[in-house]
Amino acid sequence: MIDKPAGSTSPKAQHIASEVRRRIVEHEWRQGERIPDEADLAIEFDAARATVNKALQLLAGEGLLDRRRRAGTRVAIDPVRKATFTISIVREQVEQAGMAYSHRVFAQRKSPIPDDIAARVGLPPGEVLVHMRAVHYGDGLPFQLEDRWLNPRAAPELEKADFWQLNANEWLVRNAPYLRAELAFSAENANRRDARLLRTQLGQALLIMHRTTWNDLGPITTVRVAFQPGHFVGTEKTTAGGD
Amino acid sequence: MIDKPAGSTSPKAQHIASEVRRRIVEHEWRQGERIPDEADLAIEFDAARATVNKALQLLAGEGLLDRRRRAGTRVAIDPVRKATFTISIVREQVEQAGMAYSHRVFAQRKSPIPDDIAARVGLPPGEVLVHMRAVHYGDGLPFQLEDRWLNPRAAPELEKADFWQLNANEWLVRNAPYLRAELAFSAENANRRDARLLRTQLGQALLIMHRTTWNDLGPITTVRVAFQPGHFVGTEKTTAGGD
DNA sequence: CAGTGGTCTAGACCACGAG
């Protein structure tokens, strides 16, 4: 019998990926250079081609490899840097920080959308949506402020929901899954309303997140989230790349 | 990176993933509910179990499914929302916007690191690294400002590089691939130096990106990037989820 | 046209962990 490599329970594809990654990082295989094809690597690593394929697709997804039929696989010239963000539920963020969660709705009414919102979500200007503003608190202190538009046409059950009591964020997560989303970050100086609701000063730099989601009925919701001053949004882990 | 156009021959695993996704989104299968096991789905879709497995792993990666051995596969209770950012090279960002790229280095010297930087990268306080500040321009206007620390021990060839002429960003991408990275966004009011170099006003809200990279020799570089006021950083596409 | 990656299959064994 042939023994397993001692101490290692790493799946074979992972092992191949790691080894290829190492060769790239250590310049054993240089940028733009062609690497052996799947069949050859399968022999070298004593694996099935499908296993090698899986490993190489992983690396291509990370941006370390460029793969093309007939042309073969090359080390990417500009390793694309990717980072994955996980957007958790507000309540969870607050509670993970060991604080007591609460939230308060400051406004909720039907209203025609402003032109900029219309353009962003792809609805005709003046369309009437539900508009709401809410603040989420941790231990009674403002954690984030959301300014949200909701589209009843994309989520009909929405008419029945009572967001004065319920958290819109959680209701949507549970009742209106999306098929597509856009997410963007920017920074803004706190305006008068931001400052009042977040209990900070006018002009304070705020990290702003815009998120819009769609299903096949159209846009579901678009929201501008203003975080508490000093808040960070970060990645958990990131795969290999350059810089 | 970008999915195939939906119209034509969709790979079988993609088709299965789409169909399962549809059943979840349309509440045919509810949150927390157990879905048929791989063997059953393989029969339903007339596919091999490996193909079903691939589809379900995709959805689990998106956060739509929870999979556990023996316990089976369930629709996730809180669909985790994930978003992937691609951090491109500064020059490319500028040139894609149709502007002429240039950059200027404002300071470069060896210097002991401040305590907060030391803590962030995991080096002893007072360690001497290369410190540099540079501004990247589009059509002569400031595009972003970077304040960077470089560790020669993790990238020995660095000593030879001349960043007064070369772009550190690009040099690193090509010569010092990383194995691990951390990325975070926040917002800060422009300080005096930020304002001067970005040609904006003191107190202007700036989107700040912190990035630190490591290889197996230790931290390679840590950088604070301040973007031009009004700049957005966003995702390209996002997969299904909630909210 | 032919080499290379893309994908699927049928079968197998293993690892985890719920019951």
Place this chain on the structure above:
DNA sequence: TCGTGGTCTAGACCACTGG
């Protein structure tokens, strides 16, 4: 303990696309 997902394999055919 044993059902379920995790992974691998050997082989096959197909879809691109470079030469």
